[in-house]
Amino acid sequence: MILMAEVNWILYVVILAYLLVTLYLGYRGWKTTKDSEGYLVAGRKAHPYIMAMSYGATFISTSAIVGFGGTAGLFGMGLLWLTFFNIFVGIFIAFVVYGKRARKMGHNLKAMTFPELLGRRFDSRFIQWASGLVIFLGMPLYASVVLIGAARFMETTLSIDFDLALFIYSVIIAGYVIWGGLRAVMYTDAMQGTIMFVGMLLLLIMTYSHLGGIVPAHQALTNMAHMVPSSLAAQGHLGWTSMPAWGSPWSWTMISTIVLGVGIGALAMPQMAVRFMTVRSNRELNRGVLIGGIFILMMTGVAFTVGALSNVFFLQNQGNISINMAQGNADSIIPLYINAATPEWFVYLFMLTLLAAAMSTSSSQFHTQGSAIGRDVYETLTGKKGSQSVFITRIGIIVAVIVAVILGYILPDNIIARGTAIFFGLCASAFLPMYTLGLYWKGTTKAGAIAGLLTGTLVTVFWYLFIHKAEAVPLGVAKMLLGRDLLIEQMPWPVVDPILVALPLALIVTLVVSLITRKPEERHLKGCFKGIR
Amino acid sequence: MLGIDDPWIWGVYLLCVLSALLCVVYGIIYWNREGELEALEIKETAAWEESAEEMQEKELGL
Numbered sequence: 001m002i003l004m005a006e007v008n009w010i011l012y013v014v015i016l017a018y019l020l021v022t023l024y025l026g027y028r029g030w031k032t033t034k035d036s037e038g039y040l041v042a043g044r045k046a047h048p049y050i051m052a053m054s055y056g057a058t059f060i061s062t063s064a065i066v067g068f069g070g071t072a073g074l075f076g077m078g079l080l081w082l083t084f085f086n087i088f089v090g091i092f093i094a095f096v097v098y099g100k101r102a103r104k105m106g107h108n109l110k111a112m113t114f115p116e117l118l119g120r121r122f123d124s125r126f127i128q129w130a131s132g133l134v135i136f137l138g139m140p141l142y143a144s145v146v147l148i149g150a151a152r153f154m155e156t157t158l159s160i161d162f163d164l165a166l167f168i169y170s171v172i173i174a175g176y177v178i179w180g181g182l183r184a185v186m187y188t189d190a191m192q193g194t195i196m197f198v199g200m201l202l203l204l205i206m207t208y209s210h211l212g213g214i215v216p217a218h219q220a221l222t223n224m225a226h227m228v229p230s231s232l233a234a235q236g237h238l239g240w241t242s243m244p245a246w247g248s249p250w251s252w253t254m255i256s257t258i259v260l261g262v263g264i265g266a267l268a269m270p271q272m273a274v275r276f277m278t279v280r281s282n283r284e285l286n287r288g289v290l291i292g293g294i295f296i297l298m299m300t301g302v303a304f305t306v307g308a309l310s311n312v313f314f315l316q317n318q319g320n321i322s323i324n325m326a327q328g329n330a331d332s333i334i335p336l337y338i339n340a341a342t343p344e345w346f347v348y349l350f351m352l353t354l355l356a357a358a359m360s361t362s363s364s365q366f367h368t369q370g371s372a373i374g375r376d377v378y379e380t381l382t383g384k385k386g387s388q389s390v391f392i393t394r395i396g397i398i399v400a401v402i403v404a405v406i407l408g409y410i411l412p413d414n415i416i417a418r419g420t421a422i423f424f425g426l427c428a429s430a431f432l433p434m435y436t437l438g439l440y441w442k443g444t445t446k447a448g449a450i451a452g453l454l455t456g457t458l459v460t461v462f463w464y465l466f467i468h469k470a471e472a473v474p475l476g477v478a479k480m481l482l483g484r485d486l487l488i489e490q491m492p493w494p495v496v497d498p499i500l501v502a503l504p505l506a507l508i509v510t511l512v513v514s515l516i517t518r519k520p521e522e523r524h525l526k527g528c529f530k531g532i533r
Numbered sequence: 534m535l536g537i538d539d540p541w542i543w544g545v546y547l548l549c550v551l552s553a554l555l556c557v558v559y560g561i562i563y564w565n566r567e568g569e570l571e572a573l574e575i576k577e578t579a580a581w582e583e584s585a586e587e588m589q590e591k592e593l594g595l
Contacts, residue, residue, distance in 0.1 A: 035582075092555060215535055241542050281569075286564060288560075
């Protein structure tokens with residue numbers, strides 16, 4: 001991604017100042033953290049602004065802005081369905097329906113990680129370590145796409161070597177996450193989220209004013225429908241302000257992977273769900289809903305609208321559509337647009353916005369992976385609970401950073417949006433059934449939860465290896481074992497996302513097994529649901 | 534509507550804004566509610582911390 005070739009000293013000063021503030025906030029987090037509760041759940045005393053901005057900034061990475069924003073440049077405003085899901089499901093439902101109960105139950109059970117909440121709710125050590133393992137093994141893909149995106153960005157904007165960029169970025173984040181724990185992560189997230197908000201708000205205003213206002217801008221995009229390239233039209237593309245043709249490959253990808261996978265997956269993302277346990281009371285979550293809703297509208301709402309409208313800009317100024325300007329690489333659309341359409345000072349601000357978006361997501365990913373392997377897997381399996389939590393989690397974070405960096409060198413190009421969607425989908429299928437039923441149905445049993453966890457995880461992995469074309473073909477496992485690329489070649493199965501199959505199956509299995517197995521003890525349930533109406 | 538012909542697209546454009554508004558209205562209405570348990574929970578946490586410290590002292594002989 002090339003934002004600009006020449007590097008201005010102002011940019012260095014701005015980024016240096018930003019990094020100093022980040023490190024200072026990390027230091028503040030470290031100073032005020034004295035125990036594992038402080039390190040893992042920020043002492044359960046986070047301010048609602050810090051909590052909501054941290055939740056939002058963790059949610060939104062460069063992948064959402066540049067990756068999915070570029071996809072909107074390619075396919076149009078239909079992606080706004082994802083924004084709607086992000087706000088309504090990812091914020092409103094997540095905070096009001098899930099967050100309040102998760103917070104109270106987390107408090108009742110003294111849980112400090114998302115797997116620990118699930119494990120203690122079902123009185124099962126297996127659930128805790130197996131969930132921790134799913135997170136630790138599934139997250140590196142998501143973590144490394146964010147990491148590599150950020151390092152590539154530093155390479156091109158600051159003209160420094162990629163390896164050095166990767167090293168500096170990883171060391172800075174690892175530094176404040178390892179020492180400062182979740183407090184440092186959340187303080188820096190809130191600052192980074194604020195930068196992101198300002199950057200995206202200005203981008204929206206500039207784009208609409210440049211194109212003559214909201215309605216003229218949309219109308220110009222609607223009038224471009226005849227310019228859709230034939231290769232995209234064959235996939236169901238009917239114009240940038242139209243939904244794709246129903247049943248076409250693109251409609252399946254958009255609806256099943258992007259909108260449902262990423263939209264619903266947000267509910268069961270461990271690095272976001274743990275945020276609910278960082279506040280004192282549900283009042284903070286009520287306030288957080290307000291902040292989070294506006295924040296997400298400004299993030300993906302703006303990225304997808306501007307991404308689609310970039311076509312109008314490029315047509316008016318350079319006589320071509322965005323994807324042709326980007327030479328076929330959708331990931332380049334947003335950076336190209338920013339460079340071409342906005343003044344120089346904004347290019348710097350937008351660079352900072354992207355760096356902030358990447359860092360806020362990376363830091364939470366490393367913290368979550370560290371606590372997953374340290375507290376949830378190692379401590380649960382060895383039985384050494386309590387005294388060494390912080391130390392083991394720190395080691396876990398170092399392992400997570402190293403794994404993400406190594407994986408970053410191996411991963412192919414064009415994996416940013418896909419890598420994100422895979423992890424969101426996996427979390428939804430593995431955790432969402434037991435998380436939902438665990439919070440709302442006292443009849444959910446330990447066996448039911450375990451069966452659902454295994455079904456969701458295994459069906460997702462199976463689907464990626466044998467059915468879903470985008471992963472099964474490059475991975476080659478089906479080819480090796482079956483002698484053909486896919487188990488089922490007939491449409492639409494190769495483009496149906498695993499979440500559409502794995503999530504309902506896992507939910508049914510959890511329900512059925514819970515109905516036929518021994519109910520949990522009343523005393524245990526009383527402890528879990530204390531104070532929950 | 535809004536320069537967009539497809540109702541699924543202008544519809545979702547409005548839905549995005551309306552859902553963000555829902556969050557705002559909800560936040561304002563419930564701004565000061567559900568903080569009642571705060572004091573009790575802080576007491577509970579303090580008690581756990583005390584017992585955890587005692588346990589650690591016993592286990593580690595500190």
